[in-house]
Amino acid sequence: MRLPKTRELFAVTAATSALLMTVACGSDSEPTTDDPTTTSAAPSTDTSDTGEASGDYADGTYEGSGSYANPGGVSEVDVTITLADGKVSDVEVEPGASGTSLQYQQKFISGIADEVVGKSLDEISVSKVSGSSLTSQGFNQALEQIKADAQA
């Protein structure tokens, strides 16, 4: 019971970061030298024979870095995406270790959760919901971009 839940939550985390990454990737027109803003595909290990893939994309592990914009500035992430049978089978997101968020004085914070952990709204009893959703559009754009790289 524990294991599937953990995997599910990890996926949620990855989706969150990738979504935001694409905000900058899609709109940044002036990348600076130390600020990678485009996702570059670089097949590394695990690459299998392209010809045997059922989809149009070369299977393998693709790494890319991206920057994303948030109201506090620009942050960077390293993204690793694994394609298997022409589909994205795994997404890993490594956040850049920068910014004030990593410099909290712990005495002001009682809790830190390593990942955005969620429960289905069906599971909890509430009167109201506060917040709004990211659309899936950004994440889908990220996938399209990596797929395009994998096709090249």
Added chain:
Amino acid sequence: MTAAWAFDAIGTRWQIDTAHPLAPQIRDRISAEIERFDRTWSRFRPDSVVSRMAERPGTYVLEHADVLFGFYDDLVEATNGAVNPLVGQALSELGYDATYSLIQSGRPASVPEWAVLERSGDTVTTREPVSVDVGAAGKGLLVDLVASVLCDGGKHTATIDAGGDMYHCGTTPIQVALEHPADATRAIGVVTLEPEDALCGSATNRRAWGDGLHHVLDARTGRPTADVVATWVLVPQSCMIADGLATAHFFAPPEALLEVFHHEFVRVHADGTVTWSPDLPGEVFR
């Protein structure tokens, strides 16, 4: 709650939940309160006071400016000027959607210092045309004004929700889910709103990410990265303060804000981590 009154005003969706349907005269009072506020503070109607301030310098009376700008004084200071009601003009010049307001970085040349406004109570004098945008806390203040009509010192039960800015009054607490920033079907936690508590949430995805955005952010060179994608702030008795702090948490470390304002917070960071205040009346699901 058995009655809900929903309507659109000041560019957002409102819902007011009450034990019994609101009498027409109460609805009229609320509508009038909102209209009055809009006529003063809306940047999107040419006849508003702030629109006239943007046209020409002079002396203007802005109802509630004493309270609102007094709070902004603290907010500007606590965020080192990152939250500044005068940033609107610079953002407009950049083609940036005005609904994403009150961020400032690296002080773009056309953003005046907050202190440029000469104030006395609700009277404000400007020596140049100034674009005032109270988006960070104005909606919260309006919720407070509506709450003062509805709650009547705790005699009535009501929950006012203006696009995520909430005020609850009555005799019993309510549970509010904190929506997952990336999945509307999930919650990252739940908080309890006691009577007379206000809760405001803010998320980057709420903003309109126009084409000009990255230019705004490019101007932030040298500013620390906050890495925050969503915030919630709970404040007793003031939706205005909760609203302003929900924005401020994008720009300032929590310790700086906790020193100045009594509040509880939840922050979701871009890497998926979540942090929250020691006495948060609720739970963040781990």
